[in-house]
Amino acid sequence: MAPPENTGVSNAAQAPQPSRFDPKFTQHVLDTMGPNVEPRNRQVLSAFIRHLHDFSREVELTIDEWMAGVHFVNELGRVYAESNKTRNESHRISDILGLETLVDEIAHKIISDTGSDPTSSAILGPFWSPHAPFRENGGTIIQNPNPTGRVCLMHGIISDLVTGKPIPGAVFDIWQASSNGKYDFQDPDNQTPNNLRGKFRADENGKYWFYCYHPTAYSLPRDGPSHQLLQMMDRHPMRPAHIHIMVSWSLIVSRRPALEANVAPAQVTHPEYKGCTTQLYPKDDPWLSTDTVFAVKDDLVVDFKPLQGDDKAELELDYNVILAPKDYKGKVF
Amino acid sequence: MAPPENTGVSNAAQAPQPSRFDPKFTQHVLDTMGPNVEPRNRQVLSAFIRHLHDFSREVELTIDEWMAGVHFVNELGRVYAESNKTRNESHRISDILGLETLVDEIAHKIISDTGSDPTSSAILGPFWSPHAPFRENGGTIIQNPNPTGRVCLMHGIISDLVTGKPIPGAVFDIWQASSNGKYDFQDPDNQTPNNLRGKFRADENGKYWFYCYHPTAYSLPRDGPSHQLLQMMDRHPMRPAHIHIMVSWSLIVSRRPALEANVAPAQVTHPEYKGCTTQLYPKDDPWLSTDTVFAVKDDLVVDFKPLQGDDKAELELDYNVILAPKDYKGKVF
Numbered sequence: 001m002a003p004p005e006n007t008g009v010s011n012a013a014q015a016p017q018p019s020r021f022d023p024k025f026t027q028h029v030l031d032t033m034g035p036n037v038e039p040r041n042r043q044v045l046s047a048f049i050r051h052l053h054d055f056s057r058e059v060e061l062t063i064d065e066w067m068a069g070v071h072f073v074n075e076l077g078r079v080y081a082e083s084n085k086t087r088n089e090s091h092r093i094s095d096i097l098g099l100e101t102l103v104d105e106i107a108h109k110i111i112s113d114t115g116s117d118p119t120s121s122a123i124l125g126p127f128w129s130p131h132a133p134f135r136e137n138g139g140t141i142i143q144n145p146n147p148t149g150r151v152c153l154m155h156g157i158i159s160d161l162v163t164g165k166p167i168p169g170a171v172f173d174i175w176q177a178s179s180n181g182k183y184d185f186q187d188p189d190n191q192t193p194n195n196l197r198g199k200f201r202a203d204e205n206g207k208y209w210f211y212c213y214h215p216t217a218y219s220l221p222r223d224g225p226s227h228q229l230l231q232m233m234d235r236h237p238m239r240p241a242h243i244h245i246m247v248s249w250s251l252i253v254s255r256r257p258a259l260e261a262n263v264a265p266a267q268v269t270h271p272e273y274k275g276c277t278t279q280l281y282p283k284d285d286p287w288l289s290t291d292t293v294f295a296v297k298d299d300l301v302v303d304f305k306p307l308q309g310d311d312k313a314e315l316e317l318d319y320n321v322i323l324a325p326k327d328y329k330g331k332v333f
Numbered sequence: 334m335a336p337p338e339n340t341g342v343s344n345a346a347q348a349p350q351p352s353r354f355d356p357k358f359t360q361h362v363l364d365t366m367g368p369n370v371e372p373r374n375r376q377v378l379s380a381f382i383r384h385l386h387d388f389s390r391e392v393e394l395t396i397d398e399w400m401a402g403v404h405f406v407n408e409l410g411r412v413y414a415e416s417n418k419t420r421n422e423s424h425r426i427s428d429i430l431g432l433e434t435l436v437d438e439i440a441h442k443i444i445s446d447t448g449s450d451p452t453s454s455a456i457l458g459p460f461w462s463p464h465a466p467f468r469e470n471g472g473t474i475i476q477n478p479n480p481t482g483r484v485c486l487m488h489g490i491i492s493d494l495v496t497g498k499p500i501p502g503a504v505f506d507i508w509q510a511s512s513n514g515k516y517d518f519q520d521p522d523n524q525t526p527n528n529l530r531g532k533f534r535a536d537e538n539g540k541y542w543f544y545c546y547h548p549t550a551y552s553l554p555r556d557g558p559s560h561q562l563l564q565m566m567d568r569h570p571m572r573p574a575h576i577h578i579m580v581s582w583s584l585i586v587s588r589r590p591a592l593e594a595n596v597a598p599a600q601v602t603h604p605e606y607k608g609c610t611t612q613l614y615p616k617d618d619p620w621l622s623t624d625t626v627f628a629v630k631d632d633l634v635v636d637f638k639p640l641q642g643d644d645k646a647e648l649e650l651d652y653n654v655i656l657a658p659k660d661y662k663g664k665v666f
Binding site for chain 2: 028033036045052053055071077090094097107109111235290292
């Protein structure tokens with residue numbers, strides 16, 4: 001057998017602990033992997049097995065607890081299969097354990113060396129749609145008004161982390177639940193497809209502006225395995241009110257629409273940018289510090305202000321987005 | 334919120350590592366647990382979340398890898414649901430990752446201080462049945478002979494770890510696959526229920542004896558998620574040939590049958606014993622060192638010898654079992 005690859009696992013996690021259990025067992029399991037394992041798979045699976053074993057030894061996992069875990073995993077997949085793949089409880093469990101937020105941080109963390117920071121990332125969640133239509137700046141994403149919805153004029157500038165200059169033609173994709181806490185796909189009786197969804201293209205000054213709703217807090221489903229786990233952890237199922245946004249600019253995605261949008265070709269000389277998928281939260285939301293999926297970050301907490309002199313909206317949100325160039329590395333660790 | 338319970342997690346696993354990621358994130362997730370969590374649940378879930386996060390940071394788990402994990406978990410439960418709960422791939426995954434063997438060790442590990450050791454435990458597996466009938470010593474568990482089966486006279490003494498004395502009335506429960514590698518439930522065309530299963534009661538000298546087959550190696554299923562994972566790990570799906578046994582003696586289980594078996598009441602004065610569920614393996618099996626579920630231990634590897642002078646069998650297996658008294662603690666760590 002080939003020598004084991006360097007797994008990249010930290011020494012801290014591998015440090016032998018005094019134990020009454022066989023100290024060679026975990027290495028024996030790892031050593032059964034053959035020579036033809038992809039190096040990345042070997043690294044990930046080895047670390048997973050080490051942590052699974054260390055966890056089990058640390059808590060002296062009982063047979064009943066292990067079996068409860070096996071049943072729980074089966075239950076997650078049963079719900080997915082029986083819901084015809086519309087209810088992904090495995091995804092939701094990974095969210096309530098903080099895993100999606102953590103992999104989002106791992107994928108997108110940038111430590112800036114420019115004095116300002118790019119807009120923080122937050123999880124995509126299950127409700128983004130690739131089919132949101134482009135709409136004109138000044139338009140609205142509210143296609144099916146709800147009488148309890150509070151209309152907001154949202155606007156801002158999309159700019160470059162390094163130069164501070166605006167990014168004309170950047171795409172600002174927004175989606176949100178209605179004021180009943182439901183997205184279009186969850187609420188076909190009240191909402192037509194693409195209600196509260198839209199893409200806007202920043203103008204020649206990097207500005208975007210449109211009408212949306214002040215967002216509404218909502219609960220994860222109050223049945224099923226993820227709710228059982230929340231109850232076991234004495235946790236609430238609430239997400240704070242939020243607006244999802246995905247802001248991007250790339251040659252491939254943007255050149256043709258940018259030209260169509262009458263941005264002069266000479267302006268299409270920017271570098272490409274790392275896209276930013278994130279969520280914005282009203283600063284007075286009661287669930288900010290205990291968001292059930294842990295997706296709140298300081299720079300994503302925003303202030304909705306009363307708006308005077310606009311018949312269409314009672315609130316205003318001014319939110320600027322900062323994108324890092326695609327090749328920007330920041331501080332290297 | 335109440336102060337967090339002591340999680341029992343080792344300092345080694347908690348030692349802070351230099352990281353470019355938010356060092357407070359994991360503690361924040363743990364702190365959302367409320368005051369009304371059962372202490373054991375808090376300990377187990379806290380350790381699980383810490384290890385899940387540490388694993389993800391160590392390997393810098395990507396979004397695609399996380400999503401592949403979510404899909405894999407869903408697939409496990411789908412197979413269970415669609416097989417009407419007859420195919421438990423979640424259980425099998427935990428076996429091929431070594432987890433069932435580890436929880437078995439945690440539950441049953443005894444470090445002896447008597448100079449001899451009790452018989453080692455090994456995993457129960459999915460094929461034990463509570464319905465195996467009692468049979469007479471000298472009888473056979475072979476109800477449906479297979480022409481390729483090699484009949485073996487199995488016998489031995491069941492004795493007490495501390496006193497070395499035999500344990501009359503102890504129950505020796507055996508189950509095994511037929512020589513085609515299938516158990517009765519997997520092979521209804523060739524085997525009647527309880528073929529190759531039986532319970533035997535040790536005589537007044539602690540002896541048991543009966544006929545069975547030399548066991549046959551077999552493969553885990555060569556389709557489904559567990560086989561995909563084995564292939565990703567460049568591992569074979571073979572279990573070494575093995576005989577399952579479960580040996581027990583307790584007042585509750587044994588007093589009445591022991592009396593019925595004409596063991597004199599005066600002999601029923603033993604302490605109760607910790608039961609021993611284990612597996613025995615022929616010493617020449619090629620899969621011993623790489624058993625796909627890691628259930629082989631040195632004292633469970635046995636020598637089947639040619640048998641002369643018995644028309645019913647060509648092989649003999651002499652195997653003694655040592656049980657620890659129920660209140661025996663051994664060396665304490």
